[in-house]
Amino acid sequence: MKKIAIFAGDGIGPEIVASARLVLDAVNTAAGLHLQCMEGAVGGAAIDRCGDPLPPESLQMALEADAVLLGAVGGPQWDALPPAQRPEQGLLRLRKGLDLYANLRPVQIFPQLLDASPLRPELVRDVDILVVRELTGDIYFGQPRGSETGPDGLRRAFNTMVYDEAEIRRIAHVGFRAAQGRRKRLCSVDKANVLETTRLWREVVTEVAREYPDVTLSHMYVDNAAMQLIRAPAQFDVLLTGNIFGDILSDEASQLTGSIGMLPSASLGEGRAMYEPIHGSAPDIAGQDKANPLATILSVAMMLRYSLGAEAWAERVERAVLRVLDSGYRTVDIASPGTHLLGTRAMGQAVVAALAQIDEGIR
Numbered sequence: 042m043k044k045i046a047i048f049a050g051d052g053i054g055p056e057i058v059a060s061a062r063l064v065l066d067a068v069n070t071a072a073g074l075h076l077q078c079m080e081g082a083v084g085g086a087a088i089d090r091c092g093d094p095l096p097p098e099s100l101q102m103a104l105e106a107d108a109v110l111l112g113a114v115g116g117p118q119w120d121a122l123p124p125a126q127r128p129e130q131g132l133l134r135l136r137k138g139l140d141l142y143a144n145l146r147p148v149q150i151f152p153q154l155l156d157a158s159p160l161r162p163e164l165v166r167d168v169d170i171l172v173v174r175e176l177t178g179d180i181y182f183g184q185p186r187g188s189e190t191g192p193d194g195l196r197r198a199f200n201t202m203v204y205d206e207a208e209i210r211r212i213a214h215v216g217f218r219a220a221q222g223r224r225k226r227l228c229s230v231d232k233a234n235v236l237e238t239t240r241l242w243r244e245v246v247t248e249v250a251r252e253y254p255d256v257t258l259s260h261m262y263v264d265n266a267a268m269q270l271i272r273a274p275a276q277f278d279v280l281l282t283g284n285i286f287g288d289i290l291s292d293e294a295s296q297l298t299g300s301i302g303m304l305p306s307a308s309l310g311e312g313r314a315m316y317e318p319i320h321g322s323a324p325d326i327a328g329q330d331k332a333n334p335l336a337t338i339l340s341v342a343m344m345l346r347y348s349l350g351a352e353a354w355a356e357r358v359e360r361a362v363l364r365v366l367d368s369g370y371r372t373v374d375i376a377s378p379g380t381h382l383l384g385t386r387a388m389g390q391a392v393v394a395a396l397a398q399i400d401e402g403i404r
């Protein structure tokens with residue numbers, strides 16, 4: 042029996058997670074996985090309940106689980122809190138507490154959604170990118186951080202970007218191994234022309250590359266990478282990035298697929314894992330049954346693949362998503378003329394129905 046910790050979080054979090062739960066529960070029953078799902082609070086929901094965005098019992102639940110499924114955290118009702126006390130810190134402490142240093146964000150094009158991308162179809166048709174983002178270091182966690190009023194009466198605020206070579210080395214290995222299983226090209230993104238941290242990043246990635254002679258390594262400054270992702274995105278295979286650059290570039294890359302609501306992720310550490318869509322709590326559409334749950338459902342597929350040893354079921358979930366898109370079902374963010382609009386819950390139900398058809402076809 043495997044244990045799954047579920048943190049729905051805030052905003053659209055409970056809606057997308059409920060929709061993805063339909064899929065997870067269907068697979069659990071059909072595959073006889075005997076999953077034990079436990080629900081806990083992280084983020085704003087946890088602040089409202091006990092004043093802490095990551096209560097000790099939630100961290101404990103995650104530490105004892107074989108995998109974690111998370112919706113999203115944050116929202117305007119917590120905006121007045123200083124950054125270090127906000128809902129987002131619950132998520133960051135959870136990632137750090139589980140040492141989930143490798144965040145995999147696949148940017149997969151769905152041919153059915155070519156018309157939903159703001160880019161021309163011929164630019165995105167052949168895109169297949171894996172963003173490998175370092176997740177437990179960088180300016181997110183560096184000390185010192187804070188804000189103060191100086192002797193001159195001016196307010197100052199500061200964060201520290203810091204990486205040591207061990208942190209860079211372990212994420213570089215993840216990137217190179219991923220590239221070996223793909224098209225064997227790795228582009229490392231940095232700002233080595235300006236920042237010491239990312240100069241070290243470039244040096245260490247270059248050293249690690251010697252152990253992977255079959256992988257072609259290139260380096261690109263982050264500003265150029267942001268531009269190239271729009272100009273010629275099909276040039277990329279694995280994009281290896283630090284924490285802050287990966288955060289920004291993956292939101293940008295999501296637009297190639299048509300919507301941020303399509304991008305899943307896996308955050309992996311040694312023997313621990315969390316699965317979450319890359320998007321946030323989308324307060325502007327929360328509570329309206331409008332959110333796209335497919336990123337979360339595809340994150341469940343990644344959970345089946347990486348944590349539950351159920352590769353065949355991961356593929357079935359992915360095929361079910363394709364089948365639903367083939368049938369013309371869309372949430373509002375990926376809708377186009379002639380397609381059939383579904384809400385968050387109905388989209389989850391449609392994936393479950395498609396999964397059942399695939400299962401019947403196989404038997």
Ligand SMILES: NC(=O)c1ccc[n+]([C@@H]2O[C@H](COP(=O)([O-])OP(=O)(O)OC[C@H]3O[C@@H](n4cnc5c(N)ncnc54)[C@H](O)[C@@H]3O)[C@@H](O)[C@H]2O)c1
Nearest residue numbers: 113114115116302319320321322323324325326332333374
């Ligand atoms: N992993 C996380 O929990 C996470 C990630 C990013 C942002 N956040 C937090 O979420 C809050 C809102 O942030 P934001 O507005 O900058 O980013 P966001 O990703 O929540 O939303 C950006 C835009 O994308 C849309 N969107 C996002 N997910 C969608 C989905 N599944 N279906 C359809 N549309 C979707 C939203 O409606 C919004 O217009 C903030 O508090 C932020 O810190 C949390």
Ligand SMILES: CC(C)[C@H](C(=O)O)[C@@H](O)C(=O)O
Nearest residue numbers: 115129132133288319320321
């Ligand atoms: C909410 C925030 C802490 C988080 C991040 O910056 O990592 C989010 O933007 C993400 O991409 O998962």
Ligand SMILES: [Mg+2]
Nearest residue numbers: 288289292319
């Ligand atoms: Mg982000």
